[in-house]
Amino acid sequence: MDNQNQPLIFEQSKQGRTAYSLPVLDVPAVPLAEMVGKDYLREKEPNWPEVSELELVRHYMALSRRNFGVDNGFYPLGSCTMKYNPKVNEVVARLDGLTHIHPYQDEKSVQGALELLYRLQENLQEITGMDAVTLQPAAGAHGEWTGLMIIRAFHEANGDLKRTKVIVPDTAHGTNPASAAVAGFDAVTVKSDENGLVDLEDLKRVADETTAALMLTNPNTLGLFETHIQEIAEIIHAEGGKVYYDGANMNAIMGVTRPGDMGYDVVHLNLHKTFTGPHGGGGPGSGPVGVKAELEPFLPKPLIVKKEDGTFGFDNDRPQSIGRVKAFYGNFGINVRAYAYIRTMGSKGLFQVSKDAVLNANYLLKRLSDHFETPFKQMCKHEFVLSGSRQKELGVRTLDMAKRLLDFGYYPPTIYFPLLVDEALMIEPTETESKETLDAFADHLIEITKEAINTPELVQEAPHQTVIGRLDETQAARHPVLRYVNQ
Amino acid sequence: MSEFRYLPVTEDDRREMLDVIGVQSDEDLFSDVPEKIRFKGELKLEPKLSEPELVRFLTGLAKKNVSSSDYPSFLGAGIYDHYIPSVVDSVISRGEFYTAYTPYQAEVSQGELQAIFEFQTLICELTGMEAANSSMYDGSTSLAEAALLSSGVTRNKKIVVSETVHPEYRQVLATYAHGRRLDVVTIPEKDGGTDLQALEAAVDDSTACVIVQYPNFFGQIEPLKEIETIAHGVKKTQLIVASNPLSLGLLTPPGEFNADIVVGDCQTLGISESFGGPHCGYFAVSKKLIRKVPGRLVGETVDEKGQRGYVLTLQAREQHIRREKATSNICSNQALNALASSVAMNAFGKKGIRELAEQNIQKAHYAVKQLKGNGISVSSDHSYFNEFVIECGKPVSEVNNALLEKGIIGGYDLGKSYAQCKNKMLVAVTEMRSKSEIDQFAEALGGIIGG
DSSP states (O other): OOOSOOOOGGGGOOTTOOOOOOOOOOSOOOOHHHHSOGGGBOOSOOOOOOOOHHHHHHHHHHHHHTBOOTTTSOOOBTTSOOOOOOHHHHHHHTOHHHHSOOTTSOGGGBHHHHHHHHHHHHHHHHHHTOSEEEOOOOSHHHHHHHHHHHHHHHHHHTTOTTOOEEEEETTOOTHHHHHHHHTTOEEEEEOBOTTSSBOHHHHHHHOOTTEEEEEEOSSOTTSOOOTTHHHHHHHHHHTTOEEEEEETTGGGTTTTBOHHHHTOSEEEEOTTTTTOOOOTTTOOOOOOEEEOGGGGGGSOSOEEEEOTTSOEEEEOOOTTOOOOSSSTTSOHHHHHHHHHHHHHHHHHHHHHHHHHHHHHHHHHHHHHTTTSBOSOOSOOSSOEEEEOHHHHTTTOOHHHHHHHHHHTTOOOOEESOSTTSTTEEEEOOOTTSOHHHHHHHHHHHHHHHHHHHHOHHHHHTOOSSSSSOOBOHHHHHHSOOOSOOOO | OOSOTTOOOOHHHHHHHHHHHTOSSGGGGGTTSOGGGBOOSOOOOOOOOOHHHHHHHHHHHHHTBOOTTTSOBOOOTTOOOOOOOHHHHHHHTOHHHHTOOSOOSGGGBHHHHHHHHHHHHHHHHHHTOSEEOSOBSOHHHHHHHHHHHHHHHHTOOEEEEETTSOHHHHHHHHHHHHHHTOEEEEEOEETTEEOHHHHHHHOOTTEEEEEEESSOTTSBOOOHHHHHHHHTTSSSOEEEEEOOGGGGGTBOOGGGGTOSEEEEEGGGTTOOOGGGOSOOEEEEEOGGGGGGOOSOOEEEEEBTTOOEEEEEOOGGGSHHHHGGGSSOOOOSOOHHHHHHHHHHHHHHHHHHHHHHHHHHHHHHHHHHHHHHHTTOEEOOOSOBSSEEEEEOSSOHHHHHHHHHHTTOBOOEEGGGTOGGGTTEEEEEOOTTSOHHHHHHHHHHHHHHHHO
16 A cells, blocks of 8 residues: 555645636627626635646545555455455446436337346346335435335335334344334334344244334344244234345345245345445445335335336336335446346356355354354354454454454454444455455464464554554544645 | 356365365255245346356447437436546546445545545535535435434424425435424425525424525526525524535535535536436535534544544444434445545536536526527526526427437426426536537427427
8 A cells, every 4th residue: 555645635736727628618608697696606616626637647546545445355344245346347337328318318218228127126026035126225224214114104004003113133233223213113122142143032022013123134143044034024924013124144145045935025135235236435335125015015116117018117106105215216327237247147146156155254254263252153154253352351452453454455344243242353255255365364363363462562553554553533523624624 | 167257166165165164065054044945946037148248238228228428418307418527437447446345444445535535525615514424325315314404403393395496306305204204395486486485484483494406406596595584584494405516616605695404416526327326415514513414424633643544433423323313324325426526526626617517507598599599488587507497388208209309318398297387398408518409409499399
C-alpha cells in the first residue's frame, strides 16, 4: 500500500483547471434572469474542486491503493460472502442496451431487459423453492423490511390485527430487529441453546397468537444448520405466524435444501453475496424477495410477467400489494450480474459452490480449532465462529488479532459478532479460495496466537504495516468532522 | 480439469481436506440437514453457458432494447440521459473499490473512507447543508427515510407532501409510512406547482414535515421561500426538499431556504439510467439533525501518531449497534454509485456544474420555443428547469409510438400518474440533446399532434 498521505481533492484544486468537456451551447441563450426568479438563481458557487483530468485520475488511483478488496487478497469477512466477483459480469452489465435504457420506456422498447428480469425471477424461484419473486428491494435489509410488510399485509387482510411481534434469535444480525421496527412490529428475542441453535423450549414460550413472524437464517448466524427447522416452522405456523428466511447465508445450501422445502413462507436473497454482485465498498446490493403462493398477492408492484403472446411486461393491477418499496424496478445492474452468474454456473455449478463453501469452512475450522476456543462442537456450514477468550486472558483482544492480520495482507474476519460469543471471530472463507490460501491464512493466524503468548505487544500495537495506524474513534464521534471546510 | 473457472478446489485438494476434517465425503458435511428437507435431483435452472456463449446471449438481449445512445431521448421524470465523463467508469472499475465491502477496518479502507468523506462534502456544498451521509438506496427511499426522521424528532405523525413530488417517491413514502403508522396528507397540484393555500391549511401542530420537490416533478421551480414560511410557521414542523442535484448548479440551494433535510438522487451526476438502478440517494441535513441521520457517516480523525485519517462514525445510530432502536434498518447502501457520482462532481468542478445546469435550462427553453413554433401547446408557463409539460390532444402512448418509429424516445405520459393530466406529456431536454435533435423532435411532434 501507498504510504503517502493523500490530500483531499479540495486541497488539490487550482482555479482555472477542468476535467470535463461539453459541446458549446448550440441554441440561442436566453438571459438567466428571464428564466429563473431572482430569489432562485444561485449566487454562491459550491466549493467543488478545479482539477485536470489526469490529476483526478491520479487522486483516485492513490485512493484505490489505500483500499483493500477481494481482488487484492483473502477477505474472510463472516456473514458477508466475499467471494470472487467475475469480470464477465462487469462486461455484460455495461452493455449499451442494458445501461442506457430508461425505466419509463414503452414495454416494447425494453423487451430484452424485461426478459432478463423475468428469467432471473424464475431461476430464483427454483433455487429458493418459492412461488413468486420480486426484484424490487435494493439490498438485504430492504428485502427484510419488504418481506415483513408483506407478512403484515397478509395478517391485516385476514383482519388479524393482534400480531404485533416479530421473533428474532439472539444471534440475529442487527438489521433483523431494525427491519421489524421499521415495519411497525416489536422485536422479541428467542434464546439459543448450548449448541448454538434456536432453543425450542424458549421458542414455544415466546411464540403466541400475537406473533406475526419469526426471522431466521439457516444456516444460522453462527454458521450452524438449524436441524430442527421443520419443528421450528411448525411451532410458528401453529400460532398463525409466518416464517421468514434471511438469505444472508444462502451460499451454504444451494441445491442442498431450499427455504421453501424447510417450511419458510418468505425469503430474501442478497444477490451481492451469494450471487456475486460486487460489494462496491458498501453497496449497491440487491435483495429480491420470494414468497409462497398465499402471500403472492401482497408482493410490491409492479411484477414482471410473461404475457400470453410471449412478450414481457409489468403487472400493476395488484390491489392487495403493499405498494412500492423503491422507485422503478430495483437495482437492475446488480440483477444483471446475478443472472450472468447463475447462467455461468448452472444448477450443477451452484450445488458445487455450496459444497465447496462448506468444505472450505470446515477445513479452516479444523486447522484453527486447536488454537482457539470453539464455542460449538458440531460441523459448520459456510462459516464458523471462534472465540478469542483464551487470548483475552493473555491481554490480547480479538480486535488486536484482527489488526495484526492486516500486517499479513488479509482483511480480517467479522469481529465481536454474533454478540453471544465472547471475543468472537466470524470467518467465512467462501468457495472461491484455494486450499493454499486457506493454509497460508491458518498459518498466519496460528502465528498470531503464538505472538499473543510470546510477544503480546506486537499484536496489541498492530497494525504495523498499514498506511495509517489505529484511528481515534472516540474523537471522531465526540467532535464529528463530517465534511471538509475551506479555511 | 475443473468445469468451473471460479472454483479452485481440485479433487486432490478435496480428498486431503476431507481427511483433515475427518469425514469420508462431501455428503458427510451435510449430515446435519435432515433427509426430509434435502433437495432431491437437480435444480431446474436454465442451462449453463460458457463465457463466449454468455456474452453472445446477453448481447442479444441487450440489442432487443432501444437505448438512448442510439435514439435521442426526451424522457426524464426522475431519470435522465446526461453526460458521464469517461473517468467515472475508469475509477469505479478498480477492483480495490468495487470488490471491497463497507470500510469497517479503517486501516485498509482509507481510500473508500476518504472518497466518502469527499462525497459528503460535495453534497453539503451543493445543497447548502451542514452534513450528508454516505448514500441511500435511491431518491425515493431517501425521501421516505427523511419523513421517518422528521416524525421521530418531532414526535408528530402527520406527513404533508405535495402532489408535485415524484409519484413513485410518494408511493414509496406511503409504504414506509404505513410501516411506521404515519399519516400522509397530499397537497394538490395547482398550475404545475404546489397549491400554497391548501398547504397552509394543512400544516398544523401535528405536522412532522412538509415535503416538496425542487424543481418539482413537472419541472417547475417551486417557490421555496413561501413554502418555507408556511412550513416553519408551525413550531416543530420541518421542511424536506427533494432536489435533482444537477439543477442546484443553477438554483439557490435548499439550505439557503432553511430546509431541514434535503434528499434526492445522484443519478443525474455520473450514473447511467440503467433501467432505474442502481442509482444513489443522497441525504443531507442541518446541524441539529446530524445524530439522527440514517445510514453510514464518515468522520475525520487522527491515528496515534497524529496522522489525519477517516473512520465510520456516530455508529450508535445504526442497526448493528442499536438494533430495533436504530434510526433506520439500512446496512448496505449505494457506495459504488456514490463513488461514481463523486468522480463526476469532481470532474465538473464548480464551473462545470454551473455550465451543465445552464445548458439544461437553455435547451429546455429552446425546445419550448420550437415546439410552440410547430403548433404545440405548452402547459408550463411558470419558471421551469429542464422539463416541461405539453398538451398532446391524444393519448401520449400513441404519440410516443409514432415518435419511436421516427427514432425518437418521447416523454413521460403524465396521465398515468395524474388524473388531471390526461393526454399531457412531460418532456425532458438535457445537455445531451443537440439543437438539430430538438428541432427534429419539435417538427416530428408538430406532425404527429397537428396531423
